[in-house]
Amino acid sequence: MDAAEITGLFTRADGQFLCARWGRPIVPVVFGVEDATLQTVKGAIEAVVTLANHKMAETDPELGANLMVFFFRDWAELLEVPNLDRLVEGLGPLVARLQAARANQYRVFRFDEANAIRAAFVFVRMDDALAEVDAETLALSQAVQVILLWSETAFTDRSALAVAGEQTILRPEIGALIRAAYDPVLPAVATDPTHALRLAARMGDVQ
Template sequence: MNEDIERIRRLFGGGDAGGFKFARWGGPIAPTVIGLDEGGARLFGEAIRLVAGIAGREVEDIDPEMGANFLVYVMQDWAHAARAPNLPNFLPDLPALIERLTAANANRYRVFAFDDQGAIRAAITLLRYDEQMRAAPVDYIALTEAALGMLVYDEAGVAEDRPVVMARFDEDEPRAMLSPWHAQLLRAAYDPRIPAGSKDPSLALRLAARIAVAAEDGDGDDA
């Protein structure tokens, strides 16, 4: 269990100067995917529904306040972000952000909005489909972005401990799946007894305890 505690702390920034920060969705999840054809948008939508289902959350067609609150924008170049539907309204500093992302040669950017309790209220993910992304399986990208939108992870922590793996079943082609441990973490994070938002590092102990119980019960082995 101690290993789980340290792993959770790293995933939520406990080892960095910024300190531990945990947040999950507090209200309805209403996704929309912009910039892909119908097949690509459906794949991303299915990935979001999959991880939401693992968390025990339902996905809604419409959020009463925002219409959509889990937004994924896919583009070929960061300059296209300035013309993306509604994006300038969500990100008032968009021109400066585009400059920073272009200078850094970044291919993804994610930002969250929170409610008064510190829970996730909205998530916006920007993806620049560069050569690196084109080299990865589309289902891997979709499931990764879906998983990273369900909790507020520390960037360095999640870069070292990625939630999505490629797995082969029988003679089928490898496909993306949420790792069993990360599936258990996601379920633990959405336990109603866990606060929706917290900066208390001791929360890692409570999450690890729930993961340990799930492992003993054999829960989540086929997530």
């Protein structure tokens, strides 16, 4: 993966380059799944966090949990979650927009004073398409998409995952990119496209 490809993964719809990682340990909580699936989702998050050489924690001193993952059947269900409208600004209009678009997933990020990721909310509507995806694949996909602030279209044309035999795995180059982005020498947030050159250089070291 060269610098141009990396740049595309972090270039927003408005043309701005923005690469941001978590600035604090990740504390996940998952809603709307059975215990077995809960362990699968948390296991996928832990695997990706470990890959990034980042940390998880039992609690976030400010929010309690800072990564909230919701699984549901209808977007309207989010409007019934107590106090969610306090955590996600403009929840009502957002739900209406996602209903109109017939979206099946959406992520909301919150940032700290340095613009590193402080919290994230992951919404997954289990429509017919996602219902056919096995839990391990779905969980790994969501974990990858929340470990960094990717472009909105980062994985539209090509998934971050690949099939190896009968197992779904993270594409090696995406794994290497995640590890590179969490190199402590690099800033937690970068808005200059030349950051992609620094990531590409480090990917050669970690692949």
